[in-house]
Amino acid sequence: MNTFETDAKYVAHTYARFPVEIVGGKGSLLYDRDGKAYIDLGSGIAVNTFGVCDDAWISAVTEQLGKFQHTSNLYYAEPCARLAEALCKRTGLQKVFFSNSGAEANECAIKAARAYGAKTKGEDTYTIVTLNNSFHGRTLTTLAATGQEVFHAQFRPLTEGFVHIDPTEDALLAALDTHKVAAVMVEIVRGEGGVLPLEPAFVDALVREAKKRDILLICDEVQCGNGRSGKLYAYMHYGFTPDIVTTAKGLGGGLPLGATLLGDKVADIFTPGMNGSTFGGNPVASAGALNILSRIDEDLLASVRRKSEFVFDALENAKGIESVAGLGLMLGVKPVKPAKEVVSRCIERGVLALTAKDKVRLLPALNIPDDLLEKAVNIIKEVCAEGIE
Numbered sequence: 001m002n003t004f005e006t007d008a009k010y011v012a013h014t015y016a017r018f019p020v021e022i023v024g025g026k027g028s029l030l031y032d033r034d035g036k037a038y039i040d041l042g043s044g045i046a047v048n049t050f051g052v053c054d055d056a057w058i059s060a061v062t063e064q065l066g067k068f069q070h071t072s073n074l075y076y077a078e079p080c081a082r083l084a085e086a087l088c089k090r091t092g093l094q095k096v097f098f099s100n101s102g103a104e105a106n107e108c109a110i111k112a113a114r115a116y117g118a119k120t121k122g123e124d125t126y127t128i129v130t131l132n133n134s135f136h137g138r139t140l141t142t143l144a145a146t147g148q149e150v151f152h153a154q155f156r157p158l159t160e161g162f163v164h165i166d167p168t169e170d171a172l173l174a175a176l177d178t179h180k181v182a183a184v185m186v187e188i189v190r191g192e193g194g195v196l197p198l199e200p201a202f203v204d205a206l207v208r209e210a211k212k213r214d215i216l217l218i219c220d221e222v223q224c225g226n227g228r229s230g231k232l233y234a235y236m237h238y239g240f241t242p243d244i245v246t247t248a249k250g251l252g253g254g255l256p257l258g259a260t261l262l263g264d265k266v267a268d269i270f271t272p273g274m275n276g277s278t279f280g281g282n283p284v285a286s287a288g289a290l291n292i293l294s295r296i297d298e299d300l301l302a303s304v305r306r307k308s309e310f311v312f313d314a315l316e317n318a319k320g321i322e323s324v325a326g327l328g329l330m331l332g333v334k335p336v337k338p339a340k341e342v343v344s345r346c347i348e349r350g351v352l353a354l355t356a357k358d359k360v361r362l363l364p365a366l367n368i369p370d371d372l373l374e375k376a377v378n379i380i381k382e383v384c385a386e387g388i389e
Protein backbone atom coordinates (compact mmCIF):
# COMPACT_ATOMS: atom_id res chain seq x y z
CA MET A 1 0.00 0.00 0.00
CA ASN A 2 1.17 3.55 -0.65
CA THR A 3 0.99 6.28 2.00
CA PHE A 4 -2.51 7.41 0.97
CA GLU A 5 -3.84 3.87 1.31
CA THR A 6 -2.02 3.04 4.55
CA ASP A 7 -3.14 6.32 6.11
CA ALA A 8 -6.74 5.78 5.00
CA LYS A 9 -6.67 2.28 6.49
CA TYR A 10 -4.90 2.97 9.81
CA VAL A 11 -5.12 6.66 10.75
CA ALA A 12 -8.32 7.81 12.46
CA HIS A 13 -10.38 9.63 9.93
CA THR A 14 -10.49 13.03 11.63
CA TYR A 15 -8.90 14.98 8.76
CA ALA A 16 -10.15 15.60 5.23
CA ARG A 17 -6.64 15.58 3.80
CA PHE A 18 -5.74 17.00 0.42
CA PRO A 19 -4.22 14.41 -1.93
CA VAL A 20 -0.65 15.62 -1.38
CA GLU A 21 2.17 13.71 0.30
CA ILE A 22 5.04 15.94 1.37
CA VAL A 23 8.44 14.25 1.38
CA GLY A 24 10.75 17.24 1.88
CA GLY A 25 11.53 20.82 1.06
CA LYS A 26 13.51 23.93 1.86
CA GLY A 27 12.15 27.19 3.24
CA SER A 28 8.80 27.91 1.61
CA LEU A 29 9.16 25.25 -1.12
CA LEU A 30 7.81 21.77 -0.46
CA TYR A 31 8.12 18.65 -2.63
CA ASP A 32 5.72 15.75 -3.01
CA ARG A 33 6.56 12.13 -3.77
CA ASP A 34 6.40 12.74 -7.51
CA GLY A 35 8.91 15.58 -7.27
CA LYS A 36 6.29 18.28 -7.83
CA ALA A 37 7.15 21.57 -6.08
CA TYR A 38 4.67 23.62 -4.06
CA ILE A 39 4.98 27.16 -2.75
CA ASP A 40 3.80 26.81 0.84
CA LEU A 41 1.38 29.52 1.99
CA GLY A 42 0.18 27.53 5.00
CA SER A 43 3.41 26.75 6.87
CA GLY A 44 1.75 23.82 8.62
CA ILE A 45 -1.00 26.16 9.88
CA ALA A 46 1.26 28.97 11.07
CA VAL A 47 3.75 26.59 12.69
CA ASN A 48 6.85 26.61 10.49
CA THR A 49 7.72 30.23 11.25
CA PHE A 50 10.85 30.10 9.08
CA GLY A 51 9.74 27.37 6.70
CA VAL A 52 11.13 23.84 6.59
CA CYS A 53 14.76 22.77 6.96
CA ASP A 54 15.65 26.13 8.47
CA ASP A 55 19.38 25.87 9.22
CA ALA A 56 19.56 28.04 12.33
CA TRP A 57 16.59 26.33 13.97
CA ILE A 58 17.95 22.87 13.09
CA SER A 59 21.29 23.82 14.71
CA ALA A 60 19.58 25.02 17.89
CA VAL A 61 17.46 21.89 18.11
CA THR A 62 20.22 19.40 17.30
CA GLU A 63 22.66 21.06 19.67
CA GLN A 64 20.19 20.50 22.49
CA LEU A 65 19.42 16.98 21.26
CA GLY A 66 23.11 16.22 21.66
CA LYS A 67 22.95 17.20 25.35
CA PHE A 68 19.67 15.71 26.62
CA GLN A 69 16.21 15.55 25.11
CA HIS A 70 14.08 15.58 28.25
CA THR A 71 14.42 15.88 32.00
CA SER A 72 10.83 16.00 33.35
CA ASN A 73 9.74 19.09 35.23
CA LEU A 74 11.19 17.76 38.49
CA TYR A 75 14.57 19.28 37.61
CA TYR A 76 15.80 22.57 36.18
CA ALA A 77 16.82 22.93 32.54
CA GLU A 78 18.24 26.04 30.94
CA PRO A 79 16.31 26.24 27.62
CA CYS A 80 12.91 26.44 29.33
CA ALA A 81 14.09 29.07 31.82
CA ARG A 82 15.72 31.18 29.09
CA LEU A 83 12.64 30.95 26.89
CA ALA A 84 10.39 32.09 29.74
CA GLU A 85 12.77 35.00 30.38
CA ALA A 86 12.72 36.00 26.70
CA LEU A 87 8.91 35.84 26.50
CA CYS A 88 8.48 37.92 29.67
CA LYS A 89 11.07 40.53 28.66
CA ARG A 90 9.46 41.01 25.27
CA THR A 91 5.88 41.25 26.50
CA GLY A 92 6.05 42.73 30.00
CA LEU A 93 4.16 39.75 31.41
CA GLN A 94 5.59 38.08 34.49
CA LYS A 95 5.66 34.31 34.34
CA VAL A 96 5.15 31.47 31.85
CA PHE A 97 3.57 28.02 32.08
CA PHE A 98 4.73 25.72 29.27
CA SER A 99 2.70 22.96 27.63
CA ASN A 100 2.62 21.29 24.23
CA SER A 101 -0.25 22.75 22.25
CA GLY A 102 -2.60 25.66 21.86
CA ALA A 103 -5.46 23.84 23.53
CA GLU A 104 -3.35 23.13 26.60
CA ALA A 105 -2.10 26.72 26.72
CA ASN A 106 -5.75 27.81 26.78
CA GLU A 107 -6.68 25.19 29.39
CA CYS A 108 -4.03 26.73 31.64
CA ALA A 109 -5.40 30.24 31.00
CA ILE A 110 -8.90 29.03 31.87
CA LYS A 111 -7.63 27.43 35.09
CA ALA A 112 -5.81 30.64 36.00
CA ALA A 113 -8.97 32.69 35.32
CA ARG A 114 -11.15 30.42 37.45
CA ALA A 115 -8.63 30.47 40.28
CA TYR A 116 -8.46 34.27 40.05
CA GLY A 117 -12.25 34.66 39.98
CA ALA A 118 -12.59 32.42 43.02
CA LYS A 119 -9.84 34.23 44.89
CA THR A 120 -11.04 37.77 44.22
CA LYS A 121 -14.84 37.42 44.03
CA GLY A 122 -15.83 33.96 45.18
CA GLU A 123 -16.24 30.51 43.68
CA ASP A 124 -19.33 31.41 41.69
CA THR A 125 -17.30 33.86 39.60
CA TYR A 126 -16.06 31.50 36.93
CA THR A 127 -17.78 32.49 33.68
CA ILE A 128 -15.49 33.17 30.74
CA VAL A 129 -16.82 35.25 27.88
CA THR A 130 -15.54 34.35 24.40
CA LEU A 131 -16.51 35.41 20.89
CA ASN A 132 -18.75 33.87 18.29
CA ASN A 133 -16.63 32.42 15.49
CA SER A 134 -13.69 31.97 17.83
CA PHE A 135 -11.52 28.87 17.98
CA HIS A 136 -9.72 27.87 21.15
CA GLY A 137 -8.96 24.16 20.74
CA ARG A 138 -10.29 20.61 20.75
CA THR A 139 -10.27 19.49 24.38
CA LEU A 140 -13.74 19.46 25.91
CA THR A 141 -13.10 22.69 27.82
CA THR A 142 -11.50 24.61 24.95
CA LEU A 143 -14.29 23.33 22.68
CA ALA A 144 -16.75 24.82 25.16
CA ALA A 145 -14.78 28.07 24.90
CA THR A 146 -14.93 27.91 21.10
CA GLY A 147 -17.87 29.97 19.87
CA GLN A 148 -18.87 27.74 16.97
CA GLU A 149 -21.80 25.34 17.29
CA VAL A 150 -20.45 23.01 14.58
CA PHE A 151 -17.63 21.93 16.88
CA HIS A 152 -19.95 21.22 19.82
CA ALA A 153 -22.33 18.75 18.23
CA GLN A 154 -21.90 15.14 19.42
CA PHE A 155 -19.66 16.03 22.35
CA ARG A 156 -22.09 17.26 24.97
CA PRO A 157 -22.03 17.78 27.86
CA LEU A 158 -19.20 20.29 27.45
CA THR A 159 -17.53 22.08 30.33
CA GLU A 160 -19.89 24.69 31.69
CA GLY A 161 -19.13 28.33 32.33
CA PHE A 162 -18.68 29.80 28.87
CA VAL A 163 -20.74 32.53 27.20
CA HIS A 164 -20.26 33.48 23.55
CA ILE A 165 -20.93 36.98 22.24
CA ASP A 166 -20.52 38.99 19.06
CA PRO A 167 -17.61 41.45 19.33
CA THR A 168 -19.70 44.54 20.04
CA GLU A 169 -19.63 46.82 23.06
CA ASP A 170 -23.36 46.27 23.68
CA ALA A 171 -23.01 42.49 23.72
CA LEU A 172 -20.00 42.75 25.99
CA LEU A 173 -21.76 44.99 28.52
CA ALA A 174 -24.83 42.74 28.49
CA ALA A 175 -22.72 39.65 29.19
CA LEU A 176 -20.70 41.34 31.92
CA ASP A 177 -23.87 42.64 33.59
CA THR A 178 -25.63 39.26 33.42
CA HIS A 179 -22.98 36.75 34.46
CA LYS A 180 -20.35 36.48 37.17
CA VAL A 181 -17.43 36.84 34.82
CA ALA A 182 -13.85 35.89 35.64
CA ALA A 183 -12.34 36.62 32.23
CA VAL A 184 -12.91 37.54 28.61
CA MET A 185 -10.89 35.52 26.12
CA VAL A 186 -10.41 36.72 22.55
CA GLU A 187 -8.32 36.11 19.46
CA ILE A 188 -7.19 39.53 18.22
CA VAL A 189 -7.53 38.00 14.76
CA ARG A 190 -9.98 35.11 14.74
CA GLY A 191 -8.20 32.58 12.54
CA GLU A 192 -10.34 29.50 11.98
CA GLY A 193 -13.40 31.75 12.22
CA GLY A 194 -12.56 33.55 8.98
CA VAL A 195 -9.45 35.73 9.58
CA LEU A 196 -11.36 38.49 11.34
CA PRO A 197 -9.36 41.21 13.15
CA LEU A 198 -11.15 42.89 16.05
CA GLU A 199 -12.34 46.48 15.69
CA PRO A 200 -10.20 48.88 17.77
CA ALA A 201 -13.37 50.34 19.38
CA PHE A 202 -14.36 46.89 20.67
CA VAL A 203 -10.87 46.26 22.03
CA ASP A 204 -10.95 49.66 23.77
CA ALA A 205 -14.26 48.75 25.41
CA LEU A 206 -12.84 45.38 26.44
CA VAL A 207 -9.75 46.91 28.02
CA ARG A 208 -11.80 49.57 29.80
CA GLU A 209 -14.42 47.17 31.21
CA ALA A 210 -11.87 44.51 32.20
CA LYS A 211 -9.96 47.10 34.19
CA LYS A 212 -13.04 48.68 35.73
CA ARG A 213 -14.56 45.36 36.81
CA ASP A 214 -11.32 43.53 37.64
CA ILE A 215 -11.97 40.91 34.96
CA LEU A 216 -9.02 39.19 33.30
CA LEU A 217 -8.35 39.84 29.63
CA ILE A 218 -6.96 36.76 27.91
CA CYS A 219 -5.55 36.95 24.37
CA ASP A 220 -5.40 33.65 22.51
CA GLU A 221 -2.39 34.29 20.28
CA VAL A 222 -1.93 30.67 19.31
CA GLN A 223 -2.30 31.52 15.63
CA CYS A 224 -1.87 35.29 15.33
CA GLY A 225 1.13 35.47 17.68
CA ASN A 226 4.87 35.08 17.28
CA GLY A 227 5.37 37.73 14.61
CA ARG A 228 2.59 36.61 12.28
CA SER A 229 0.57 39.82 12.59
CA GLY A 230 3.55 42.07 11.89
CA LYS A 231 4.11 42.67 15.62
CA LEU A 232 5.50 40.08 18.04
CA TYR A 233 1.97 39.56 19.43
CA ALA A 234 -1.14 40.86 17.73
CA TYR A 235 -2.41 42.69 20.82
CA MET A 236 0.58 44.99 20.40
CA HIS A 237 -1.21 46.61 17.45
CA TYR A 238 -3.88 47.82 19.88
CA GLY A 239 -1.75 49.44 22.59
CA PHE A 240 -2.64 47.43 25.69
CA THR A 241 -1.20 44.51 27.63
CA PRO A 242 -3.46 41.52 28.37
CA ASP A 243 -3.51 39.78 31.75
CA ILE A 244 -2.86 36.43 30.07
CA VAL A 245 -1.46 35.60 26.64
CA THR A 246 -1.61 32.07 25.26
CA THR A 247 0.44 30.91 22.32
CA ALA A 248 1.70 27.76 20.58
CA LYS A 249 1.85 27.03 16.80
CA GLY A 250 4.64 29.31 15.48
CA LEU A 251 6.44 29.59 18.82
CA GLY A 252 8.10 26.20 18.45
CA GLY A 253 8.83 26.63 14.76
CA GLY A 254 7.71 23.05 14.11
CA LEU A 255 8.05 21.21 17.41
CA PRO A 256 5.12 21.03 19.83
CA LEU A 257 5.20 23.82 22.39
CA GLY A 258 2.50 25.81 24.14
CA ALA A 259 2.97 28.77 26.46
CA THR A 260 0.63 30.62 28.82
CA LEU A 261 2.05 34.01 29.78
CA LEU A 262 0.76 35.32 33.10
CA GLY A 263 0.64 39.04 33.90
CA ASP A 264 0.71 40.88 37.25
CA LYS A 265 -2.70 39.77 38.46
CA VAL A 266 -2.12 36.07 37.96
CA ALA A 267 1.68 35.69 38.06
CA ASP A 268 1.44 33.91 41.41
CA ILE A 269 -1.98 32.29 41.03
CA PHE A 270 -0.44 28.83 40.64
CA THR A 271 1.36 27.03 43.42
CA PRO A 272 3.07 23.62 43.14
CA GLY A 273 0.61 20.91 42.16
CA MET A 274 -2.01 23.19 40.59
CA ASN A 275 -0.93 22.55 37.01
CA GLY A 276 1.65 20.46 35.22
CA SER A 277 2.71 18.75 32.01
CA THR A 278 5.15 15.89 31.46
CA PHE A 279 6.50 17.31 28.22
CA GLY A 280 5.77 21.00 28.86
CA GLY A 281 8.80 23.20 28.23
CA ASN A 282 10.67 20.30 26.67
CA PRO A 283 14.33 21.35 26.28
CA VAL A 284 14.55 20.53 22.57
CA ALA A 285 11.35 22.39 21.71
CA SER A 286 12.40 25.28 23.97
CA ALA A 287 15.88 25.54 22.44
CA GLY A 288 14.26 25.74 19.00
CA ALA A 289 11.75 28.33 20.21
CA LEU A 290 14.50 30.50 21.70
CA ASN A 291 16.13 30.59 18.28
CA ILE A 292 12.81 31.43 16.58
CA LEU A 293 11.96 34.17 19.07
CA SER A 294 15.41 35.78 18.84
CA ARG A 295 14.94 36.15 15.07
CA ILE A 296 11.50 37.76 15.29
CA ASP A 297 13.14 41.19 15.53
CA GLU A 298 12.13 44.64 14.23
CA ASP A 299 13.63 43.98 10.79
CA LEU A 300 11.71 40.76 10.36
CA LEU A 301 8.48 42.34 11.60
CA ALA A 302 8.91 45.25 9.18
CA SER A 303 9.35 42.77 6.33
CA VAL A 304 6.21 40.90 7.43
CA ARG A 305 4.25 44.17 7.25
CA ARG A 306 5.76 45.00 3.84
CA LYS A 307 4.88 41.55 2.45
CA SER A 308 1.40 41.93 3.86
CA GLU A 309 0.94 45.20 1.98
CA PHE A 310 2.13 43.54 -1.18
CA VAL A 311 -0.55 40.84 -0.88
CA PHE A 312 -3.27 43.40 -0.08
CA ASP A 313 -2.24 45.51 -3.10
CA ALA A 314 -2.15 42.51 -5.41
CA LEU A 315 -5.44 40.91 -4.40
CA GLU A 316 -7.74 43.67 -3.13
CA ASN A 317 -10.15 44.63 -5.91
CA ALA A 318 -8.81 41.86 -8.18
CA LYS A 319 -11.26 40.04 -10.42
CA GLY A 320 -13.15 37.28 -8.61
CA ILE A 321 -12.07 38.53 -5.16
CA GLU A 322 -14.59 40.19 -2.87
CA SER A 323 -12.32 41.22 -0.03
CA VAL A 324 -8.98 40.78 1.70
CA ALA A 325 -8.74 40.95 5.49
CA GLY A 326 -6.19 40.21 8.18
CA LEU A 327 -3.03 41.47 9.79
CA GLY A 328 0.53 40.87 8.65
CA LEU A 329 0.95 37.46 7.08
CA MET A 330 -2.34 36.16 8.43
CA LEU A 331 -4.67 36.95 5.58
CA GLY A 332 -8.15 35.91 4.48
CA VAL A 333 -9.08 36.31 0.84
CA LYS A 334 -12.78 36.02 0.05
CA PRO A 335 -13.21 34.71 -3.47
CA VAL A 336 -16.43 34.83 -5.46
CA LYS A 337 -16.12 31.05 -5.95
CA PRO A 338 -16.13 28.59 -3.06
CA ALA A 339 -12.84 28.84 -1.15
CA LYS A 340 -12.36 25.04 -1.21
CA GLU A 341 -12.48 25.09 -5.00
CA VAL A 342 -9.87 27.84 -5.15
CA VAL A 343 -7.57 25.93 -2.78
CA SER A 344 -7.90 22.72 -4.82
CA ARG A 345 -7.10 24.56 -8.05
CA CYS A 346 -4.11 26.23 -6.36
CA ILE A 347 -2.78 22.83 -5.29
CA GLU A 348 -2.94 21.64 -8.90
CA ARG A 349 -0.95 24.70 -9.85
CA GLY A 350 1.65 24.20 -7.11
CA VAL A 351 0.47 26.51 -4.33
CA LEU A 352 -0.60 25.30 -0.88
CA ALA A 353 -3.14 27.57 0.80
CA LEU A 354 -5.72 27.00 3.55
CA THR A 355 -9.36 27.85 4.06
CA ALA A 356 -11.15 29.54 6.96
CA LYS A 357 -14.93 29.45 6.57
CA ASP A 358 -15.64 31.06 3.17
CA LYS A 359 -12.13 32.46 2.78
CA VAL A 360 -8.82 31.35 1.37
CA ARG A 361 -6.44 31.71 4.30
CA LEU A 362 -2.79 32.57 3.79
CA LEU A 363 -0.24 31.91 6.55
CA PRO A 364 3.12 31.77 4.79
CA ALA A 365 6.44 31.44 6.57
CA LEU A 366 7.47 34.87 7.88
CA ASN A 367 10.65 34.75 5.76
CA ILE A 368 8.99 33.67 2.50
CA PRO A 369 11.14 35.14 -0.28
CA ASP A 370 9.48 37.97 -2.24
CA ASP A 371 9.72 36.15 -5.55
CA LEU A 372 7.94 33.04 -4.25
CA LEU A 373 5.26 35.14 -2.58
CA GLU A 374 4.70 37.08 -5.79
CA LYS A 375 4.50 33.92 -7.87
CA ALA A 376 2.03 32.28 -5.48
CA VAL A 377 -0.14 35.39 -5.20
CA ASN A 378 -0.32 35.63 -9.01
CA ILE A 379 -1.53 32.03 -9.16
CA ILE A 380 -4.22 32.76 -6.55
CA LYS A 381 -5.24 35.82 -8.52
CA GLU A 382 -5.52 33.84 -11.75
CA VAL A 383 -7.43 31.00 -10.08
CA CYS A 384 -9.90 33.42 -8.47
CA ALA A 385 -10.46 35.19 -11.81
CA GLU A 386 -10.92 32.02 -13.89
CA GLY A 387 -14.38 31.86 -15.42
CA ILE A 388 -15.51 35.10 -13.71
CA GLU A 389 -17.08 37.70 -16.00
Ligand SMILES: *Cc1c(COP(=O)(O)O)cnc(C)c1O
Binds near residue numbers: 101103138187222
Ligand atom coordinates in the same frame (compact mmCIF):
# COMPACT_ATOMS: atom_id res chain seq x y z
C1 LIG B 1 -4.87 26.18 16.48
C2 LIG B 1 -5.47 27.01 17.52
C3 LIG B 1 -5.71 26.51 18.81
C4 LIG B 1 -5.46 25.07 19.17
O1 LIG B 1 -4.11 24.74 19.08
P1 LIG B 1 -3.66 23.19 19.11
O2 LIG B 1 -2.17 23.26 19.15
O3 LIG B 1 -4.20 22.56 17.87
O4 LIG B 1 -4.24 22.60 20.34
C5 LIG B 1 -6.19 27.37 19.77
N1 LIG B 1 -6.45 28.65 19.49
C6 LIG B 1 -6.24 29.17 18.25
C7 LIG B 1 -6.52 30.62 18.02
C8 LIG B 1 -5.77 28.36 17.23
O5 LIG B 1 -5.58 28.88 16.00
